[in-house]
Every structure is written in C-alpha cells, then in structure tokens.
Amino acid sequence: MSEYKQSTEQIVEAIGGKENISAATHCVTRLRFALKDESKVNKNQLDSLDLVKGSFSTNGQFQVVIGQGTVDKVYNEMVEMTGIGQASKQEIKDAAAQNLNPLQRAIKTLADIFIPILPAIVTAGLLMGINNILTGPGIFYGDQSFIDVHTAWKDLADIINLIANTAFVFLPGLIGWSAVKRFGGNELLGIVLGLMLVHPALLNAWGYAEAVQEGTVPYWNLFGLEVQKIGYQGQVLPILIASYVLAKVESFLNKRVPDAFKLLIVAPITLLVTGFISFIAIGPMTFAVANALTEGLVAIFGNFAALGGLIYGGLYGLLVITGMHHTFLAVDIQLIGATGATFLWPMLALSNIAQGSAALAMMFATRDEKLKGLSFTSAISAFLGITEPAMFGVNLRFKYPFIAALIGSAIAGLFITMNKVKASSIGVGGLPGFLSIFPDNWGAFFLGMAIVLIVPFAATFTIAKVKK
Structure with a gap:
C-alpha cells in the first residue's frame, strides 16, 4: 500500500489535516468524511491530485471520489497514517448530522426513511414499465396492444403486473x-x-x-x-x-x-x-x-402547467445540492398512490440526463486528461440516474455546465408538462426512465429527452470553447 502513501498524505492535508476529521469511512468509489470544519478544505489542492476524481459535500458529509478498487486501499492507508478508527456508514451519518440545521435534519430524516426502500420502488417501476409495453395500445400494432394480438402473453403480463404492484399495494x-x-x-x-x-x-x-x-x-x-x-x-x-x-x-x-x-x-x-x-x-x-x-399540487400544475414545469424542471438540480430532492420522493409516492400517476418524476429523469449531457460536453471540450476521464464516467453515471459525481465533480466546479443543465432541464420541464407527460411509477431517473412513462406520453417524453441531451451539451461546449 506504500504506493498510495504520498497521495493519502496529500488528501489528508487538503481536507484540513487529521485534526479536522471527526470520522471517516468509504463506499465503492468514494471516501466519506464527517469533518469538524469544512471551510478548512482546500478544494483546489484536493481536486488537483492525480488520485482524486472529484469531491463534493452533501448532507453534512464531505466525499472524495477515488475510484473502485483503489478507494479501500487509500482508506486503509489513511486509517494507519492518521490513527482514526474505522467507522461504519451509520456512524459517519450520525457524526455528519451534528453539522446540520433543523431543516437539513428533517430532510435527512426523510432521506433515511425513503432511500432504503427505493430499490423496491424502482424495481416495481421498471416491472410496471415492462407491463406498460405489453399492454399499451399503439406501441406495436396500431390501436391494439401486444397482448391483444398475442393473447398467449396475457397471463404473463398479468403476473408481471401483480409483482410490480405489490410494492405499491x-x-x-x-x-x-x-x-x-x-x-x-x-x-x-x-x-x-x-x-x-x-x-x-x-x-x-x-x-x-x-x-x-x-x-x-x-x-x-x-x-x-x-x-x-x-x-x-x-x-x-x-x-x-x-x-x-x-x-x-x-x-x-x-x-x-x-x-x-x-x-x-x-x-x-x-x-x-x-x-x-x-x-x-x-x-x-x-x-x-x-x-x-x-389536490392542490394537481390543481397548480393543471392550471399553470408551463410555469410549474419551468420552475420545477429548472430548480431540481438546485434541490439536489441542498438534499431537498429527497422530500419530493415522498410527494411522488403520494401522487402515485392517490392519482395513479406522477407528473413530477418525469422532470427528475430529464434533469439527471441534462446534468450528464453537460458533463459529457466537458469531456469533448477539455484537453485535461484527468477531467476527460472524470467527465465521461460521471456523465454515464448521470445518464443512469446518479448525478452527484457529474454535478459536484464537474458541473458545479466550472459553474457554466451546471447552469446550462438547469436551462435545458427547465425548457424540457416546460415542454413535457404542457404535454401532460406522466409516469405510472418511480423508475431509473435517466435514459431508462421512459420505461416508467405511460406509453401514450412516450413521444413527448422523447422530445423532452432530446432537449436535455442537446441544449446543455451545445451550451456547455460552446462556452467552454469561448473560454478556452
């Protein structure tokens, strides 16, 4: 592990020294710190290290992206070097919670409740998407569904629907x-x-x-x-x-x-x-x-669809920064339970794609090989629904990619809400997100997807070239 000793020392120095670390752990790709004072972090020094793919702060934790397979070696080296005890993820969360204000703690509580059940909800959403494809008229055969033409598949679709609905029932x-x-x-x-x-x-x-x-x-x-x-x-x-x-x-x-x-x-x-x-x-x-x-939310978006889509689509990326996006997970679930559909989640899916598109543009615009690698991997992650690496590692770091993503997301949000695009469930918030959208809304959703792929990419790439 000595090959990582110097880099580990530099990481510890950049986050304010071992005296600034309350607790530390790691996940598959990131070091996770509960720091005593985040203002002591020298982010420019940290992000300039070859071993570091990016860094960001969220929910009271400061996270340093290292990469799969390397992060555990760096973590073990750091534990030996600093003398801090190995901590569990829950201990890090508890230590980080001390840095949160009452509103942040309330949001964190909601996140702690809903994130553990998210795999079941997302799985149900994906299975409901498969059922929608099999039962939706006009996808394969004019005004008939797949199971109307191929009746032998009807019971299979019914079983898939039962399995998918269980998590919601x-x-x-x-x-x-x-x-x-x-x-x-x-x-x-x-x-x-x-x-x-x-x-x-x-x-x-x-x-x-x-x-x-x-x-x-x-x-x-x-x-x-x-x-x-x-x-x-x-x-x-x-x-x-x-x-x-x-x-x-x-x-x-x-x-x-x-x-x-x-x-x-x-x-x-x-x-x-x-x-x-x-x-x-x-x-x-x-x-x-x-x-x-x-009823109030439905009425607002029903009477002011364009404004609602513009605001929510444009601001969702900012909600992710504050952690408040977890609050809307409960709102989505409530909407699905009460009305059978949600008009908020489709904008989430497009917002994630927008962040990935802006990060991908940075890969083509920059000559920095390290930034190219980080931009590409974080863009792929965002396209599959995980935006934090793209947002905190690339887009917010340069500011204009993040703003370009917000603009693209706002335009797409306005467009899909005006076209009454709805999702039957919560799914993967990225390119596979169309599976959770009602098939009747696919056309408008794909056009919204084109907007968030083109607008953030073009704006980010153009500005990057102007700035050189």
Whole structure:
C-alpha cells in the first residue's frame, strides 16, 4: 500500500489535516468524511491530485471520489497514517448530522426513511414499465396492444403486473419498516403497523371517494365513538406519523417494563395503543391533509402547467445540492398512490440526463486528461440516474455546465408538462426512465429527452470553447 502513501498524505492535508476529521469511512468509489470544519478544505489542492476524481459535500458529509478498487486501499492507508478508527456508514451519518440545521435534519430524516426502500420502488417501476409495453395500445400494432394480438402473453403480463404492484399495494408496510427503524423502534412492529393500515378487512382507500358519495363508508362503533373503517393504501403521511408514535410508545414502555415481562407487555401494548390512535386520529387527519396537498399540487400544475414545469424542471438540480430532492420522493409516492400517476418524476429523469449531457460536453471540450476521464464516467453515471459525481465533480466546479443543465432541464420541464407527460411509477431517473412513462406520453417524453441531451451539451461546449 506504500504506493498510495504520498497521495493519502496529500488528501489528508487538503481536507484540513487529521485534526479536522471527526470520522471517516468509504463506499465503492468514494471516501466519506464527517469533518469538524469544512471551510478548512482546500478544494483546489484536493481536486488537483492525480488520485482524486472529484469531491463534493452533501448532507453534512464531505466525499472524495477515488475510484473502485483503489478507494479501500487509500482508506486503509489513511486509517494507519492518521490513527482514526474505522467507522461504519451509520456512524459517519450520525457524526455528519451534528453539522446540520433543523431543516437539513428533517430532510435527512426523510432521506433515511425513503432511500432504503427505493430499490423496491424502482424495481416495481421498471416491472410496471415492462407491463406498460405489453399492454399499451399503439406501441406495436396500431390501436391494439401486444397482448391483444398475442393473447398467449396475457397471463404473463398479468403476473408481471401483480409483482410490480405489490410494492405499491403494501407501501405502508415498507415505509413502516424503514420509518420505525429510523425512529429507534422495532422495525418488525413497523411492518405489522404498515400492513395493519392496508388490511383487506378495511375499505380500500381507492374506493373511499365513491363510498362517501354513496353513503356506504363502514364504521366501527367504539362505545358511541364512530371510527371510519378505511385503509390507507398508497398513503405516505399516515404511516410516517404512526411510525413515529409507535417508536416513542415502545421506547417509553421499554424503559419502564422489567425485562422478564417485556415480551408479554411491550409489543402488544405498543401495537394496540398505536393502532387505536392511528385509526381514530392519525389516519383521518393525515388522510385529509395528504389529499388536500395532492389536490392542490394537481390543481397548480393543471392550471399553470408551463410555469410549474419551468420552475420545477429548472430548480431540481438546485434541490439536489441542498438534499431537498429527497422530500419530493415522498410527494411522488403520494401522487402515485392517490392519482395513479406522477407528473413530477418525469422532470427528475430529464434533469439527471441534462446534468450528464453537460458533463459529457466537458469531456469533448477539455484537453485535461484527468477531467476527460472524470467527465465521461460521471456523465454515464448521470445518464443512469446518479448525478452527484457529474454535478459536484464537474458541473458545479466550472459553474457554466451546471447552469446550462438547469436551462435545458427547465425548457424540457416546460415542454413535457404542457404535454401532460406522466409516469405510472418511480423508475431509473435517466435514459431508462421512459420505461416508467405511460406509453401514450412516450413521444413527448422523447422530445423532452432530446432537449436535455442537446441544449446543455451545445451550451456547455460552446462556452467552454469561448473560454478556452
């Protein structure tokens, strides 16, 4: 490992010395630091090192891109050199959280809840995309779908649809597991709580509006108190609040119940108390709030589509910098659960492509071999949905590629919202994103994709050549 000793020393020096490191770990390609004072980082010195492919700060962590296969060797060298103990990713997150303000901590909490369930949601989105291709009319045969012509494929498509929908049908179970775990409770109780809110014995949330009109909403009569007997399929807020309550009730009981009786008392009372509170108060109140927010958002984009697309499409890249984009993951899921589609996620997919296009332009414009390599790899990453390397390693570093990407994304956002492009699910936020788009919207989405491929690339390349 001695071949990395000098480079490791230079990295440590550039981030403010070992005294500035609270904790450090690494992932597949990056060193991750919780620093005491990020203002002590000499970013120009750091990015000039041959071993460093880029660096950026996000969610209280300072990350240095090294590369797969090399990063673990550099990390081990650094641990030996500085004497800092090896830390887990969770320990780094906890240490980095001390540098966050209340708003950032709230956003981080949402990210900690939704990111662990993202693989299930994205997988469901991709499978729903395959189902859309098989069942969408006009893709292969005029006004008929593939399964209309090839009927032997119909049951296969039906099974794919069932597998894809499972994550959304039992979404509160997934959120319950992740949220209760994040709030410090027993995640298995979180799963039970989430599944309780979508129990088959309850009126399905998607049939609630019709039941209200017909006057057929079922009720429990609790000694004179009428409680609506409805489920919360596709809802985000009810399970989030209920999970927090469950974790706090469980923690309260764990501190007071003797160990010998915990198995008999803590879990049953926790579920009973949280369940009653959820159906009596949390569910009805958050259900009304969530529906009001959904209707308000739909109304805004319905009446001011061009303005909404221009603003959200143009600002999404800035949301990524602040970490606030994680907040809109919950909004997308809520929209899909309440209306069956989201008009926000398609703009996310195009924003990612725009950042990749701007980074790719830098590869062709620069003569710096190191920057060429970083620009190419980060562009590929952005085209596949991961934009941080392109944004923090290339685009923000030179500023004008980032601005070019925002402009391209804004124009594309305006165009696709005016054409009412919607996604049936959350998928891979890049070039494969079309799989999550309703087939009827593919034409407009592909034109939006052309905009974010051409505009950021042309603008970045032109400015780079002018600046030489």
